[in-house]
Amino acid sequence: MTKFSLLALAALAAPAAAQVKLNGAGATFPNIIYQDWMLTYNQSHSDAQLNYQSIGSGGGIRQFSDGTVDFGATDAPMKDSAIAAINGNVLHIPTVLGGDVPTYNLPDVKATLKFTPDVLADIFLGKLTKWTDARITSANPGVKLPDADIVVVHRSDGSGTTFIWTDYLSKVSPEWEQKVGRGPSVNWPVGLGGKGNEGVTATVKQTPGAIGYVELGYAMANQLPAGSVRNKAGKFIAASLESITAAAAGAMKDMGPTTDFRVSITNPDGDAAYPVASFTWFLLHRQYDDAAKAAALVKFVWWAETQGQARAAPLGYAPLPKQLGPWIEVRLKSITAGGKSVWTTAAR
Amino acid sequence: MTTLVGVLSFVAVLALAVILGYLVVKGASSLDWNFFVKNPVPAGQAGGGVANAIVGTVIIVGVAALIGLPIGIGTGLYLAEYGSGRFGWIVRFVADVLNGTPSIVVGIFAWTWLVRPMGHFSALAGSVALAVLMVPMIARTTEEMVRLVPHSLREAALALGYPRWRTSLRIVARTALAGILTSCLVGIARIAGETAPLLFTALGNLNFSSSILQPMQTLSLQVFTYGTGPFDEWHRLAWAAALVLMGLVLLLSLTARWALRSRHGAAR
């Protein structure tokens, strides 16, 4: 006790160093890579200390808009009305690509399950309740499914992972679009709520017969099975870095250095494209008050967009298409503090 | 029937034993030197610790005590010394009612009053939330401790011509000092494990941070994040953090118990 209180006192007494502290919060979807980036960056850059807390995309947008964090993070782009509410003072900067995968807890099923879009929609609508339903078995010939009830697990918090999932279901199922719709949090017809990708993964892991949707990286890190999903071209595609990048490739034609990066890439064209994929974004202000903060933040973001990209693949995230780099650079250069670009001091 | 109530008592004690037993079994095997001196490492990697959360807990709870204890003790002295009127009754009643306030409500209160106006999450906001939870508890226990001071002592002091304030501070409060310190320890033990009020105030921090104006990690937040997370490594750290947190709380509670006992013999 004494030792710790002395340590604490010493810490309190120490003057704040010339280290810039940057706080961000938001999406849980990219939490693993953001934690990795920031802890790695902090180790090699003594002038900045970055902190990220995964509170959900909804929270990221809210806290960013309220100004309680220096940067936000989201997998669901802000709505036009939300951007207008903060006078347009926001930039969406894509960081990596990820995919939502259906993950399930069926200990005796060794093969990777295949899901058609209508089966996924009906499971999450609560219309399809048994693992032995003919529509599941016919898509999975030769797989012996248990005679068990399907337990749906979804997010209890506002989340971009949910946005991607419901955005996809809305595109493939008119009934879903009409009854539930898309959003960071929706009125779920059935199922159990878990907090964060972590909570959903944990609940699926601990509940036999469960199905949930989580970020590919979480499923990989936990050796959870990830089902393949039939894409627009009619092929069953498993989520992989390649199939996710293939989903993004189609969207490149709609983007450029001056366009908004808010693009949905669910249910894309392309034989090899995984259909439940998305960009995930940092939310940065166009204008900052504190030049030192802004410069340090831009410097970190640029590091993440360049050196950081190499760290994505091992953690289950697809790196951004190379074309995006120069366009993002243009965007970061436009960030100002006190009317001046902070790029020159930031990029070294 | 006697057997029945005996068995029920045994069941209640058994519940405690099972919970503490699991904590020790699951937590102790994960405690190592790294745990205390290292900061967290990226998710999925091994070898990290929670030094930032341990120091964070000490700072947040310490600042909460600095804010909450003077107000709580002062209120308790008021209740014991002047609290016989209508206002005293109201304060006493409000204290008892606030004592049961859901801690999550205090959390959103602190977010609205501190985090939003200040423009950032901070350990300080967390400390204020914890202080709010602490004051009613400290006030009522302090009052009880002061009331244990024999009237004869007070009367003797007044008869000797001591003014009321000196009697109160030098004679009464000093006599009750051990009791008051005990109640402070119990209050601190209570808030040390609180999580809900910190979710929207202290927020949590990946790094070691000692600035009370910045987000800060605590052991309780760490148990929540790691315990509800998917990684086995996180679960391991969650049990260890829970054990350390429990150890801290028990240490404070037992010290309080011991202090009270040695002072009053039978502490009811």
Place this chain on the structure above:
Amino acid sequence: MDDGSPVAPDRPALVGRNAVDRLYRAALTGLALSLPLLLVALLAELVASAWPAITRFGVRFLWTSVWDPVAGVFGAAPMIFGTLASSLLALLFAVPLALGVAIYLTEFSPKWLRQPVAFLVELLAAIPSVVYGLWGIFVLIPFLRGYVVPPLRGVLGWTPFLQGVFYGNSLLAGGVILAIMIVPYIAAVSREVLLAVPSSQREAALGMGATRWEAVWTAVVPYGRAGLIGAVILGLGRALGETMAVTMLIGNRHDIGLSVLQPAYTMAAAVANEFSEATTNLYLSALFEVGLILFVVTVVVNALARLMIWRVARGTAVGSRAL
């Protein structure tokens, strides 16, 4: 409400000292004022922040059950139901246990056992909520799934209370963990209430030829009835507002159902889960209203409990002392 503190004699000779006395008193009064002010501030803040939702949904908020952030329609009925259901379930388990402990310790146990057992039971209150949650996830739920629910289903599976798939995270898990958490409060307060029953009550009954147990049941318990009910209500107040452990165990699903095996939601859990994530102002406001309802309910329940306990054990801060 006589606290027995003597009134300082106002002697003309001590006027100068009285000035300091008045200052001292004023300072303490100022500190004491902080508590009522805090109560008012809490209430005012919650009402102000919840106002958009209150005006938008009116009293409907209390009994409609749609919680749809996309459409901006909010009704808190499932959370109110879940809060009440989990708390009542907790009382069902906790009351017999806690009263048993209190009666055993005050009336029957060997003297040397009283202190240690009372202390150990009160220690349950010292365990942080989040630790209960952790234990619940990894120990309680697997235990319920493996050893409790299957036999329970075998006997009572036909009742509406045990329908549906048992996911683990459920009303039952939340109720059981809450029960363990409130036992120390109910036990400690009940014990103080029973101790406050004059021994003449006991002796009179024994003198009339009653057995020990009859004396307890016919004389002691009825005398302390108001206080014991107060103790139970106090436990209820604790259960209603408990956050972390319940959030981690109850399943967080906006739904109303009779089956205790199904997931549910509580008001405290909803605020914990969704507060920092609410994107629209209306959503945030709805969560503030949930917080307001929770606050008002717990204040009323606690006030009721205090008044009943004070009827038996006057003015004591029962329960505050539980370690």
